[in-house]
Amino acid sequence: MHVLHRDAPSTGIGNDSGGQTPHAWEGMNYAPVTPEVTTALEAILGSRNVATDLEKREAYSYDEVAKQFWEEPHLAEVVVFPETTEQVSALLSFANERHIPVTPRGAGTGLSGGAVPACGGIVLSFERMNRILEVDTENLTITVEPGVVTAEITKAAAREGLLYAGDPCSGDASFIGGNVAENAGGNKVIKYGPTGASVLALEAVLADGSVTWFGGKRRKDVTGYDFAHLLVGSEGTLAVITKIILKLLPLPARVVDLLVPFPDTESAVTCASKIMTEGKILPASVELMDHRSISLTERFLNTRLPGSDAGAHLIIQLEGNSAELLADEYERVGDLCRKWGALEVFVADNRNSRDKLWKARKSIAEAVIAFYSKYSKEDVVVPTSAVPELLKALGDICARRGLETVTFGHVGDGNMHVNLLFGEDRQNWKETMEEARRELYTVTQQLGGTLSGEHGIGLKRKKYVSHFLDEAQIALMKRIKLAFDPKGILNPGKLVV
Ligand SMILES: Cc1cc2nc3c(=O)[nH]c(=O)nc-3n(C[C@H](O)[C@H](O)[C@H](O)COP(=O)(O)OP(=O)(O)OC[C@H]3O[C@@H](n4cnc5c(N)ncnc54)[C@H](O)[C@@H]3O)c2cc1C
Structure with a gap:
């Protein structure tokens, strides 16, 4: 990596309950997974593709939402691993007839509790359909x-x-x-x-x-x-x-990443929006890492990034097919960054330096999980021009509540990953977390934003959906759900039903 030198109003979100009840959802009562059901599943999928031992059921019952987040345990009654579409078809036909809930599951990296079997039943893992x-x-x-x-x-x-x-x-x-x-x-x-x-x-x-x-x-x-x-x-x-x-x-022939330190988060997010609006340049990525994100990922990876004492960093990725045109573009972006307060502009134009940069960026979420057991990862998104205001309000919320946060994410599209963090010894952390979340959501809504940009609603954010979508929309969603899944067996307890 080298340095680029210059030659040149509120509705307010209240504390409603919207909690969950195992084995019953909005009046639904599901059938249990009995030994007879397990035998039938083995006949459909083969016994090697059906697991009932507690260790497996626990391992396939959570995603990356902190386990401590949930008020009660959630446990699959059986985990199945189909290998073909025909097996999935036979499985759903059986579960539908018997009225047993089915929770599809990918790798379990979700941050919304989407793959958590809220009503027990069958967890349907796709790890053996991997071709x-x-x-x-x-x-x-x-x-x-x-x-x-x-x-x-x-x-x-x-x-x-x-x-x-x-x-x-x-x-x-x-x-x-x-x-x-x-x-x-x-x-x-x-x-x-x-x-x-x-x-x-x-x-x-x-x-x-x-x-x-x-x-x-x-x-x-x-x-x-x-x-x-x-x-x-x-x-x-x-x-x-x-x-x-x-x-x-x-595939673009050439890719360059700029790592740009700023004195503070405010100047970094202000500059982020200027790349397209003022520079008229469309990057592939514009990512923000605040100072705490950098410190945490450096500790996690035992590494150092250039300029890591700065208040915040942007990573800006540019792609092209011509080396000259790309160099011209990154010079222009570099100039723009300096104009908007950048302390330096580092250029990563080879595989090693680019990998190091992205490894640091991509490890922040994991670093949070590694160092904290009590956390809430929020995923709000606002119009890009409102990001500075969102982060200012977040700073106020955290200062008032004595909260630690790490904030990073896809600033180029207004999607901020706000991590509310609590030490092991913090008392009443869930109450504080809920109050902070509600305040964050209220500000997000006032700024024209919404609850989740990419992590989803799942079980974790379900109770807040009605603050962002109106009654007509929720009623329509429920009718669509009913049309697709009249008996409510597919991932019950998520989104709106
Ligand atoms: C360290 C870290 C970084 C992350 N970074 C990002 C990021 O940059 N951007 C981002 O968007 N997300 C990110 N996430 C969140 C998560 O990785 C994504 O939501 C991802 O899409 C989840 O995929 P998964 O296979 O783990 O799904 P799971 O968590 O297993 O399931 C997610 C949802 O998909 C449903 N599902 C899974 N497979 C199927 C299927 N075949 N049919 C129907 N429904 C199905 C499940 O029921 C559940 O509702 C990150 C998570 C972590 C832990």
């Missing part, structure tokens, strides 16, 4: 099963000189099925959009076991409702995804 079925270099598509790790798709595409643009920070672990079900975002949303923007088609198994394809290897399609994109972000509540066709793009 890349085809890379189509004529139509620029890749067809995969839902259990493929996201980074494997990136690598398979790159081997053909192609780009899969989905890039969540959890990509080395998360599954593509989980990415689609959450409409995962990540680091390249400003240029390429979230996961849904790459989805061309989905094979889905409906609640009654019927199998259908939504979409195809087509860049456009207005024949009927866009069900593929209704399933994107539906968190496993409408149907189960068993195959995915993703769009690929030509």
Whole structure:
């Protein structure tokens, strides 16, 4: 990495309950998983694909929401590992008939409790449906099963000189099925959009076991409702995804990352929005790391980043096919950053320095989990021009409540990952956390923002949805849920039902 030298109003969010009751949801009473049910599942899936031991059931009952967050334990009654769409179909048909809840599960890296079996029942893991079925270099598509790790798709595409643009920070672990079900975002949303923007088609198994394809290897399609994109972000509540066709793009020949330290977070976020509005340049990524994020990730990785004593950093990624044009572009971005208060501009233009930079950025969420057991990871998103105001309000909330925070994220698209952190010995931490969350959500709403940009609603944020969506919209969501899943067996307790 080298230094770039210059030659040149409130509704207020109240404390409503909206809690959860195991085995019953909005009047639903589910059937238990008896030994007879387990035997039937073994007949459908083969006994090696059915697990009932407590250790496995516990391991597949949580995601990356802190376990201490939940008021009560959640436990799968059985975990199943189908290997084919036909098995998933037979399984859902059986569960629907018996009225047993089914919670689809990817890699369990979710940050909303989406894969947590709120009503017990069957956890449906996709880890054995993990094949890349085809890379189509004529139509620029890749067809995969839902259990493929996201980074494997990136690598398979790159081997053909192609780009899969989905890039969540959890990509080395998360599954593509989980990415689609959450409409995962990540680091390249400003240029390429979230996961849904790459989805061309989905094979889905409906609640009654019927199998259908939504979409195809087509860049456009207005024949009927866009069900593929209704399933994107539906968190496993409408149907189960068993195959995915993703769009690929030509891989840019050259990529450069700038690491830009600023004296404080305010100047960094102000500058972030200027790159596009004033510079008229579209980067692939503009990411923020506040001072605490940097310290935490440096401690976690036992490393040092250039300029890491600064108040905040931006990472700005630029792509292109011509070395000259790209150099001209990053010089212009560098100038703009200095104009808006950057202390320095470091250029990472080789694989090693770029990997080091992104490893640090992508490890922040993990570092929080490693050093804290009591935390809440928030995922609010506001219009980009409102980010400075959001962070100022956050500073006030935390100062008033004596709270530690780490704030980082996709500042280029207004999506901030606010981490509310509590020491082991902090008393009444849940009350303080809830009050801080409510205040944060209120400010977010006042600024025209919303509850989650990419991590989803799941079990964790469900009780706040009604503060962001009006009654008409929630009623419509419930009717859609009813149309897809009349008996309410698919991931009950999430989103709105
Ligand atoms: C360190 C870290 C960094 C992260 N960084 C990002 C980031 O940059 N951007 C981002 O968007 N998220 C990020 N996340 C959150 C998380 O990784 C994403 O939400 C991811 O998409 C979850 O994928 P998963 O396979 O782990 O799904 P899970 O957590 O297992 O499940 C998520 C949801 O998908 C549903 N689901 C899973 N598979 C299917 C299927 N086949 N059919 C139907 N429903 C299904 C589940 O029921 C659940 O509701 C991060 C998480 C961690 C821990």
